[in-house]
Amino acid sequence: MAKIKINKDRCKGCYLCVANCPNGLIKIAGELNAKGVKPAVFTGGKCTGCAMCALVCPDCVITVYK
Ligand code: SF4
């Protein structure tokens, strides 16, 4: 199973990844990060490794592991 890692303290909270994961595996955290925004978090689950999330992230803070 593939997975992703989000560098939470570099996330600026644009949520493009949340909107673009075809499987709905990224949500918005309850806590603020170092930038003072609620970062995106990977929920786990059936990640296909499609890399859509990493592709749309403007700041390249998502790494996909296949
Ligand atoms: S790699 Fe694809 S399936 Fe996995 S979290 Fe990113 S967008 Fe979703």
Ligand code: SF4
């Ligand atoms: S696309 Fe990148 S910067 Fe935007 S919420 Fe997702 S991880 Fe954060």
